[in-house]
Amino acid sequence: MLKNILMAEIMPIVEEFDQQLNYDTEYESRLQAAANNFIAAASSLPRASGCLPPCGFQVQGAVYNCVTCQYDSCEFPLDCPGKEITVQENNRTQMWCSVPFLLPADVEIVWRYAQDRTMLRERFDDVTVGADPLYSIPSARPEQSGTYQCEVLSQEQSLVRLYFYLTVIPVAQTGHVHLQDVFAQALLPEGQFPRLSSTDSFSYWLPRPAFLTTCLTAIMLLIFLSLGVLYWLSYQIRTSVFDPAQETILTEEKKYLIHC
Structure with missing residues (x-):
């Protein structure tokens, strides 16, 4: 793009002065005008920059300044936002x-x-x-x-x-915040908790699978223990009813009571 601007300013002068003799002052004035036009057009061009905001000293993003003939840094601060x-x-x-x-x-x-x-x-x-x-x-x-x-x-x-x-x-603070949220929901009109929306997951209200498995296992173990105790009691009762020695002791006690 710079080359095109330069050729557009210089070539008309070359063609106009070709095979002609002119005073030095005319050459100087025409070339100075072409130089001014070139600087103005070049300054308005968008410059390719490798600078990536918002921070850091970026060596690869330095831009060459045609006016000062030096590389300008990105001029970003070294400290990035937190x-x-x-x-x-x-x-x-x-x-x-x-x-x-x-x-x-x-x-x-x-x-x-x-x-x-x-x-x-x-x-x-x-x-x-x-x-x-x-x-x-x-x-x-x-x-x-x-x-x-x-x-x-x-x-x-x-x-x-x-x-x-x-x-x-x-x-501890996390649990406290959760309890505060539950308490705040309980203070809603009529003490009603807000209903779940269609996008909410019902798993939020359900216990964890590991907790459910532990509870079910404990319940089944309690049932088996209860059945075992009932079976043991019934066996003890049947044994005491049909024991001949116990029957003899009961008959002697009855005779003693009748004698008295």
């Missing part, structure tokens, strides 16, 4: 130090941690240093809540800093 992460206690959580633009091959990744919500460098403590972009917490605890920072370095120069705001909800 990402919110919420996880329940004892659950696994992962944070990826990844960016949408191309990074050099010799990057070094530093993970840092701060107990509060902050972006101040002095509030962070180094956790790990290496080339692994993944930071994983197998079983999150409430005291692990805070801000996690991932900084990407290349030849000791910072390229980008990512922030993750982690909130770990305790198990």
Whole structure:
């Protein structure tokens, strides 16, 4: 596109002055006018940029400035907007130090941690240093809540800093919140719970399969034990009725009572 603009400004002058003699001032004025028109047309062209917002020093996205004859950086801040992460206690959580633009091959990744919500460098403590972009917490605890920072370095120069705001909800607090929700629903008019919509799953209201299996097994075991006890009692009764020795003892007791 720049070549087409240049040829459109120069070729008419070449054809007009071909095989002609002109004063130097005329050449100078016509070429200066062509140069001004070229700069104005070139400045209005859309520039191809590899810059991907909103953050990071992107070497591959630098754009050549035709006016200053230098490469302009993307001029984005190194600090990226923070990402919110919420996880329940004892659950696994992962944070990826990844960016949408191309990074050099010799990057070094530093993970840092701060107990509060902050972006101040002095509030962070180094956790790990290496080339692994993944930071994983197998079983999150409430005291692990805070801000996690991932900084990407290349030849000791910072390229980008990512922030993750982690909130770990305790198990007891989760149950408390659920009870508050049930209580709030019970305070609806006439104490009625809202009906399930057609999109809701009825499995929400049913116990878990493992819980149902345990209950059924316990009920069947109780029934078998009850039947065993009843059979044992009936056997004891039949034995005591037809025992000859017991019959003799009862006859002697009757004779003694009649004698008295």
